[in-house]
Amino acid sequence: MRRRNFIKGIVGSAATWPLAARAQQPTLPLVGVVSGRSRDADARNVTAFYKGLGEAGYVDGQNVTVEYHWVEGRYDRLSEVMADLVRRKAAAIVTTGNNAAALAAKAATATIPIVFGVGARPGGNATGINDFLSEMNAKRLRLLHDMVPKAARVAVLVNPANTASAESALQETKEAAAAIGLQLQIVNATTIGEIDAAFASFAQERPDALFVAADAFFNSRSAQFATLTARERIASTFADRAMVAAGGLMSYGADLAEIAHQVGLYTGKILKGAKPADLPVQQSTKFDFAVNLQTARVLGIEVPSGVLSIADEVIE
Secondary structure, eight states: OHHHHHHHHHHHHHHHHHHHHHHHSOOOOEEEEEESSOTTTTHHHHHHHHHHHHHTTOOBTTTBEEEEEEOTTOGGGHHHHHHHHHHTTOSEEEEESOHHHHHHHHHHOSSSOEEESSSOOOBTTEEEEEOOHHHHHHHHHHHHHHHSTTOOEEEEEEOTTSHHHHHHHHHHHHHHHHHHTOEEEEEEOOSHHHHHHHHHHHHHHOOSEEEEOOOHHHHTTHHHHHHHHHHHTOEEEESOHHHHHTTOSEEEEEOHHHHHHHHHHHHHHHHTTOOGGGSOOEEOOOEEEEEEHHHHHHHTOOOOHHHHHHOSEEEO
């Protein structure tokens, strides 16, 4: 009996070994990446982020756990996502796609390191890459004017739910429009239906061109914008080259994939123990001006040679 009990005890203990071994394995540090964009719109940037993280010595699933959250322009979800990452004691929070995500992260924690890929204010527990988004608005409006020099009235489409970006776009475009001599027509849209309604209003009011403010929700609707701008035959400018690849006329802005790569490198440095305050905010150095010639032909626009000569990417 004693021998049977002894063997039974060994078998019982052995059954618990795998569980005990798993319990003793160290928990991988969690990096929460919160993007205002959609998964599809972010694909190129995700690859670039992982590349930067890998160059810093970190591989998802091996020595770090990377958890992506795409809010797709649903800015009301940001506080909930950030609160969850804080509760789970994330090693770092990475924000991409818009200022709203960076602001939500800074409001949620003053201790967890934050790495941003937009033009948020640095300081304390936050650092990252400045994309010069606000500075790009004025230049983008001037490029639109160069593309369509006869345009006198330009509609500016903003998402008021993305408060910081909308306010910045309005201020910059108003100042630039005054210098150029353009009249602006401000239009708001926060939903798919309101984007449709905005273009329906263009059919009645007929602006000469359209300036679409940088916004994660707008970026997730590239096919919708391509369809509507073609239907209303309106020259449009965007901040993201992906919108031009989908059929938009032109875009100008920082190379988002390059920013994501640098954000990945910074995240790796923080995982190794660097403090955000010791990592200076880097400046975007690569900017893309893209033109879709096929869309220009559909719209009946002859692209000026001066505009074409400075384009970084021309889509035939």
